Amino acid sequence: MTATAPAPAPTEADRPVKRRFSWRAVIGSQFVGASLLAVLVLIVWEVVSGLTFVIPSPVRTLGVLVENLSDPAYLFDLRVTAQAVALAFVVGTAVGGGIGLLLGLSARLRLIFEPMIIMLNGIPKIVLYPVLLPIFSLSGSKVVMGVLFALFPVLINVSTGVQEIPKVYWKLARSVRVNPWQMLVHIIFPAIRRPLLTGIRLAVSLAVVGVVLSEFFATRRGLGRVVLQAYSHGDYPSMVATIMLLITISFGISIALWQWEKRIH
């Protein structure tokens, strides 16, 4: 399964390399090295799975995964989790971006709220899940938990990004008399696109983690529940397959975003 993990990387990373048609660059490229590492991990996995009965071999895991993916109940769980993650990500990014923008623009707000936000960022947010449950019900609280997880990287990155916009940008904005909307779209967004993208990249995988951890705790449907159920039934191949699916998806998205991030300057 880990072998499929870097799959999104070649499409992103290899393109500029291939354009130049230099074999030396291909061999020395990060993608090749990272793939070799993945193959190495797969081999170690295979060896370990031979030593202990609790870990299925990579091939067996893949087989179980394919089997699972043709099961409608599993697909339903997958869809529930995916919807919760998507919602959490979108809301978290929007809220985080909005608050980050306010904090970045106003030194006074920053003075008041910054230490609080740094503290909130440092707390293990999952302990708040039992608090959320009676307020947002079983299906809503995992989205809220995902939002709480995804919120902070975007917030902090946007706030710092806005603070680091060169002064001449603001001068330019004043001199051409932009309205607030143009200011946001034509000046602030382009200026902070890199930190914003970093925040978004972190937010995606954190939203996944927030939702799945909540599903570990209590939920009706979802992949987190599948994992924990498989664990308590001793159905380890299904458990490992589901975990690898989750890890692979979040790995793939974050690698794709990372490559994109590296390309914009």
Place this chain on the structure above:
Amino acid sequence: MTRSSTPSTASRTSSSSHPSPSHPPFTAADDLPSESASAHHASPDPPRRGRGWGTAGFSVGATLALIVALTAFAEVGSRAGWWNDHVLPAPSVIFTELGVLLTERQFWIDAQRTGIEVAASIVFGCLLGFAAGLLFWKVPLLGRVFEPYLVSFYAVPLVLFYPVMIVLVGINAMSVIILATIMAAIPMALNTAVGLNQMPPVYLKLARSLRTSPRQTLFAIAIPAAGPFIVAGLRLAVVYALIGTIAMEFTTAQAGLGYRIRYLYEIFDNIGMFAYIVVVLVLSCLLTVALAAVGRVLLRGRNS
């Protein structure tokens, strides 16, 4: 590795009132003279320092005021019956329960378990991460190969491996420590490597011309040069070790503060659960404050 912007985010996150170590140069030509003038001039320095302490004091005051206001709001709201008692009990009730809790043996057993797990993963994670960062700096190829994995496991997805870990190692402190160590090591490794890579080449030229021993080069030149990044990595490592430990205990465990919260939730001991949640929140806030203080002491006299 220098291109990776995550660690610079990390360092940005950490510096609240001081400029971040990766301060980008102003691109505008007309801004440069005024900037350098104020930086080199002696007179604006003392007032700036005074203002810095003033703003820091103001921030602390504002934060305390916010916390007090929130607590008061919760107290009033729950007394007035704005929400059901099992949504959020009155803070006074929670704090009374907390007082009882601090005298119980069970609490200290849980706290000790969590404390040992967090402390072990911080120590191992920082050492491992620092060693890995050094290695990535010395062997750039290795750094490039590992970079995609480190960057994408930078956030917490490793927690998802916990069920696999408990199958492999068993439900005990060891499985938590192993994963939390890796989680703490990753930001440390990335930050150390980036900090060392952004060191100006002239530093190493100086080392060569002074014929320093490898050890001197490392301790007297490389580590101080990468200092701000390493401290930022340290802070992230501590935060991730704590978050990871609590999250894993919360998922499944046999002891620990995170486990106790889940257990009390399942037996409907609402007030006890809130008391434990308050303990975890206070602990993590104290840790954040302590880290900020340590970072400030370690990097004292650097913002010139």
